[in-house]
Amino acid sequence: MIAPSAGTIIATRRGSIAGDRAASSRVWSSLRRDRAGLFGLAIVGLFFLVAVGVWLGWLGQGWSAADGGRWESAGPDHWLGTNVLGQDIFQRAVYSVRTAFEIGLLVALLSTLLGALLGGLSGWYSHSWVDDSILWLKGVLDSIPFYLFVAAVAFALQGWPWAMHLAMIATFWTTTGRLVRGEVMRLKSREFVLSARAIGLPVHLILLRHILPNTLHILLVQATIAFVAAIKTEVILSFLGLGVQDGVSWGLMLAESTQEVLAGHFNNFLAASLMLFLLLLGFNLLADAMQDAFDPRQNAL
Amino acid sequence: MSDTVLSVSRLSVSFGVKSAATKTVAKVVDGISFELNAGEVLGLVGESGCGKSITAAALMGLLPSPPALMVAEHILLGDKDLSALDESGLRQVRGSEISMIFQEPLTALDPVFKIGSQLSAVIRRHQGKDRKNAFTTAVEMLGRVGIADAARIMKSYPHQLSGGMRQRVMIAMAMACRPRVLLADEPTTALDVTTQAQVLARLADLGRDSDTAILLITHDLGVVAQACDRALVMYCGRIVEQAPVAELFANPAHPYTAGLLAAVPHVSREGVRPVCAIPGSVPHPAALPAGCHFADRCDRADNQCRAHVPRLQSLEESEIAQPHRHACFHPLPKAAM
Amino acid sequence: MTAPTPPLLSIRDLLVQYPAAASGKRTLAAVNEVSFDIQPGSIFGLVGESGSGKTSLAHAIVQLVRPAAGKILFHGDNLVTMKEKELRSARRNIQLVFQDPLVSLSPRRSILQSLLEPLNHFRIGASGQRRSRAMNALETVGLDQGVQHRYPHELSGGQRQRAALARALITEPELIIADEAVSSLDVSVQARILELILHLREKTGVAFLFISHDLAVIQQLADVVAVMYLGKMLEIAPAGTLFRDAAHPYTRALLDAVPAPDPGHDKPLVLSGEPPSPLTPPSGCVFHTRCPAVMKQCEKIQPAEKHIIEPESSPSAHLVRCHLWNS
Ligand SMILES: Nc1ncnc2c1ncn2[C@@H]1O[C@H](COP(=O)(O)OP(=O)(O)OP(=O)(O)O)[C@@H](O)[C@H]1O
Ligand SMILES: Nc1ncnc2c1ncn2[C@@H]1O[C@H](COP(=O)(O)OP(=O)(O)O)[C@@H](O)[C@H]1O
Ligand code: SF4
Ligand code: SF4
Ligand SMILES: [Mg+2]
Ligand SMILES: [Mg+2]
Numbered sequence: 002m003i004a005p006s007a008g009t010i011i012a013t014r015r016g017s018i019a020g021d022r023a024a025s026s027r028v029w030s031s032l033r034r035d036r037a038g039l040f041g042l043a044i045v046g047l048f049f050l051v052a053v054g055v056w057l058g059w060l061g062q063g064w065s066a067a068d069g070g071r072w073e074s075a076g077p078d079h080w081l082g083t084n085v086l087g088q089d090i091f092q093r094a095v096y097s098v099r100t101a102f103e104i105g106l107l108v109a110l111l112s113t114l115l116g117a118l119l120g121g122l123s124g125w126y127s128h129s130w131v132d133d134s135i136l137w138l139k140g141v142l143d144s145i146p147f148y149l150f151v152a153a154v155a156f157a158l159q160g161w162p163w164a165m166h167l168a169m170i171a172t173f174w175t176t177t178g179r180l181v182r183g184e185v186m187r188l189k190s191r192e193f194v195l196s197a198r199a200i201g202l203p204v205h206l207i208l209l210r211h212i213l214p215n216t217l218h219i220l221l222v223q224a225t226i227a228f229v230a231a232i233k234t235e236v237i238l239s240f241l242g243l244g245v246q247d248g249v250s251w252g253l254m255l256a257e258s259t260q261e262v263l264a265g266h267f268n269n270f271l272a273a274s275l276m277l278f279l280l281l282l283g284f285n286l287l288a289d290a291m292q293d294a295f296d297p298r299q300n301a302l
Numbered sequence: 303m304s305d306t307v308l309s310v311s312r313l314s315v316s317f318g319v320k321s322a323a324t325k326t327v328a329k330v331v332d333g334i335s336f337e338l339n340a341g342e343v344l345g346l347v348g349e350s351g352c353g354k355s356i357t358a359a360a361l362m363g364l365l366p367s368p369p370a371l372m373v374a375e376h377i378l379l380g381d382k383d384l385s386a387l388d389e390s391g392l393r394q395v396r397g398s399e400i401s402m403i404f405q406e407p408l409t410a411l412d413p414v415f416k417i418g419s420q421l422s423a424v425i426r427r428h429q430g431k432d433r434k435n436a437f438t439t440a441v442e443m444l445g446r447v448g449i450a451d452a453a454r455i456m457k458s459y460p461h462q463l464s465g466g467m468r469q470r471v472m473i474a475m476a477m478a479c480r481p482r483v484l485l486a487d488e489p490t491t492a493l494d495v496t497t498q499a500q501v502l503a504r505l506a507d508l509g510r511d512s513d514t515a516i517l518l519i520t521h522d523l524g525v526v527a528q529a530c531d532r533a534l535v536m537y538c539g540r541i542v543e544q545a546p547v548a549e550l551f552a553n554p555a556h557p558y559t560a561g562l563l564a565a566v567p568h569v570s571r572e573g574v575r576p577v578c579a580i581p582g583s584v585p586h587p588a589a590l591p592a593g594c595h596f597a598d599r600c601d602r603a604d605n606q607c608r609a610h611v612p613r614l615q616s617l618e619e620s621e622i623a624q625p626h627r628h629a630c631f632h633p634l635p636k637a638a639m
Numbered sequence: 640m641t642a643p644t645p646p647l648l649s650i651r652d653l654l655v656q657y658p659a660a661a662s663g664k665r666t667l668a669a670v671n672e673v674s675f676d677i678q679p680g681s682i683f684g685l686v687g688e689s690g691s692g693k694t695s696l697a698h699a700i701v702q703l704v705r706p707a708a709g710k711i712l713f714h715g716d717n718l719v720t721m722k723e724k725e726l727r728s729a730r731r732n733i734q735l736v737f738q739d740p741l742v743s744l745s746p747r748r749s750i751l752q753s754l755l756e757p758l759n760h761f762r763i764g765a766s767g768q769r770r771s772r773a774m775n776a777l778e779t780v781g782l783d784q785g786v787q788h789r790y791p792h793e794l795s796g797g798q799r800q801r802a803a804l805a806r807a808l809i810t811e812p813e814l815i816i817a818d819e820a821v822s823s824l825d826v827s828v829q830a831r832i833l834e835l836i837l838h839l840r841e842k843t844g845v846a847f848l849f850i851s852h853d854l855a856v857i858q859q860l861a862d863v864v865a866v867m868y869l870g871k872m873l874e875i876a877p878a879g880t881l882f883r884d885a886a887h888p889y890t891r892a893l894l895d896a897v898p899a900p901d902p903g904h905d906k907p908l909v910l911s912g913e914p915p916s917p918l919t920p921p922s923g924c925v926f927h928t929r930c931p932a933v934m935k936q937c938e939k940i941q942p943a944e945k946h947i948i949e950p951e952s953s954p955s956a957h958l959v960r961c962h963l964w965n966s
Contacts, residue, residue: 127413128459182414183412183413183414186413186414186461187412187413189413189461190413190460190461191742192737192738192739192742192743193742193743193744193745193746195698195703195735195737196735196737196743196806197745197756198703199701199702199703199730199734199735200730200731200734200756200757200760200761200810201723201726201727201730201760202756202760210745210748210756211745211748214747215746215747349825349826349827349828350795350796350824350825350828351795351796448914450914450915450916451915451916451917451918451919454659454667454916454918462657463690464689464690464694465689465694465738465819466688466689466690466852467689467690470689488823491822491823493689493852494686494687494688494689494852494853495852495853495854495893495896495897496688496892496893496896497688497689499896521825521826522825522826562826565826565827565830566826567826567829567830567853567855567856567858567859568855569854569855569858569882569894569897570858570882579826579827579830579831580827583795583797583827583828
């Protein structure tokens, strides 16, 4: 009963539409075949479970209690020893998983949403004043040095704890926006969108039913990239004192550890950087695998 | 004729087809071999779904390799064996030595950039020209594919062009790469007769001037007649007939070729002539009949056809440089002259 | 045949303009003062070179682009001056079918979803019956019901074009505009879709505006044929007349250019000269830069529309725009 498919789109340079439905299942099967990707997924999954544990109050609750001596070495009470204030390094490192996920998820979600929204508007109303103003905004944001921008935001907001998040969201959306804009422009001239316009379907329904589902692959990949970038940036910002204001994060731990390393105590430094390294490794492997799985050439035929 | 640029030997492509319970393998291209000579335009004809585009994708190394599985004895482009190259090796060859015009021009052009910048970028990369020269060359290339107001088109975005214009821009782009081999997949289906004639003539010029060998994929025998020197007829992943074009049209040996010829609609002053389409349709590659794949649609089929696979063989009379070969147990007799 | 039925669609002096890309304030007239009528239940064929304005005309009729001037009368009501709300019933009664069936159906929606969309949008039938309407539409175009849950890329080219036709038919329109709807199909599939179109016309009485660059296809289908060049309508005639006695030099050139599927045949005569730019169309007769019969007055004076066959004497007039017929 299956008839041969006739018209073919092979490996057009970018996202081809043909076969996108099968894409979801093919993406999954391609991910499954990708050992490194699976490994990455496992790491990320493990970390996520830890974060959930912290959220639920099962793990890392003793992160702030200074119940040890200064710079105790690893032992049964404090698995990875204590820091300068006598706080448990292991608990702090575990609690920081939650901080990392909070920042990563929030920034990834909101910056991707913002990118989708602004990119979508700019693509749909391409070459109009809407598009021009969004492009202008993007150009301005892209040309300000990032850390300067964060410092400015942090300064302007006078120690507001979300200043860092806001700065990241405000700058991270631009790449997503550019990609979505291109894809929307591509889709807009497609005949199925013309058909929808020709029956008078309102714009919001066209965007929701016919355009958005065809940009999901971009959004997913961009969100993973934004997640990784957010965690990395947090570390640097916290190190500089512009990041996490209350609570603990790997960045703060690293900042603490600078003096400790000079004094010959490496536990804080090792714990934070190892956790950070593992999570970033996991996410990068996963992001690569996802990018491969969504590569148009995989889905094009 | 001149020397061979591309030599394909026993190329097969199969796809794993998953159905409810079983996993079968569909052989979409089945052990085809052919040669492409410098400056030649070789036609590849057949109904849609018979494997033409897949063949082209395989030659470009663009098949998605989890679902698709490609095997070939060799695909020699000059002295490189494309079937043995890895992705980075292929990337070097693609564009500069072997290039392709895709069946669907709207997806291949980037909506974000003006035609001018896309075309000049290609010219700068492949011909090493500076910005200004690339621009003038781009205008000239557009003129060569019959676009009159090239200056306006250079400043337009893809969605501002008509369907036929987009396709001609793609052709200009592929020509700008000056490849040794150009695979053109249905390059003129969106074009009207006059533009089509013009574009085909330009493609042929390109072949002659820069010794580019062209594989012209089409389902339209009118195009083959107009533009090709030689043609391969493909059915269900196999080459069923191969001959110089004049010979193929005068003496089709394979019933499938004859069927395709009879199905070409004509314009006539006398009024409408009924089209005689080949009965039935192309079988799905996962459910091909054994023996000759055309047997279910062929009025000359007998038990031998259903049991054995006919091999490509030369017609006895044609012991010329470019043989007329067919894969049929009961070929049509030579037309009375 | 003598009782004049009011036309389904009348186009009067239609002008479609686009801002010319980045060249100051100038505009490009893609459709330039075009007038014609489509009778209910007839197939109106439209041919013309690439870029001559066929798609622009189609898009203007369904108001995808707003024309700069002229009238589009559907059952006598002018669509151009209507607000989006008032257009609703016209949108239901005029449907579009495109060239590439792979991209004319939404890739991530099943065939059933695509069929239901116009029904839901126009609130046709009770919501419980819409599904059976969709099944009927599939049956009408000769598709198996099993197709409903498939996605466009899972169908063959011919099946996809059938599904696109089903989607167009489902609102029971009076006019279907088919833009190069069979151009990407191979001859055998094409032949079956053409049969289907003729059958649909018989069965449902729907009229077609059938755009194609393929004269052989037009000859198979059309009752009336119009020829466009650089945004102008140069000749309109009943199909039989046009293919037998084309009056306009451009139409004759087109007919001569059809490639015979025969390599022994002389190479088709490519019209001499390049088609001029629509930004700066030639003065006088738009075809004069390439016309083999060009005369003095052609460069200056626009030829008026001339009836070769008066409308009264035949079901459809034979109109031509050429000085050869004005003396
Ligand atoms: N959105 C647009 N903006 C500017 N110019 C346009 C736009 N759409 C079309 N044009 C121009 O209008 C002219 C007519 O285009 P149209 O698409 O109607 O041609 P067509 O007859 O359908 O050609 P084809 O057979 O190649 O599809 C062309 O010169 C084209 O470049
Ligand atoms: N990704 C795929 N998975 C399975 N089968 C495929 C895929 N892509 C193409 N095919 C099948 O390969 C055959 C040849 O397709 P194609 O080369 O596109 O045909 P043509 O270009 O001759 O019209 C068709 O039967 C098609 O269904
Ligand atoms: S081998 Fe037999 S079935 Fe096949 S084409 Fe020839 S006569 Fe027909
Ligand atoms: S008006 Fe003149 S130029 Fe135009 S078609 Fe007629 S003869 Fe040719
Ligand atoms: Mg193909
Ligand atoms: Mg068009």
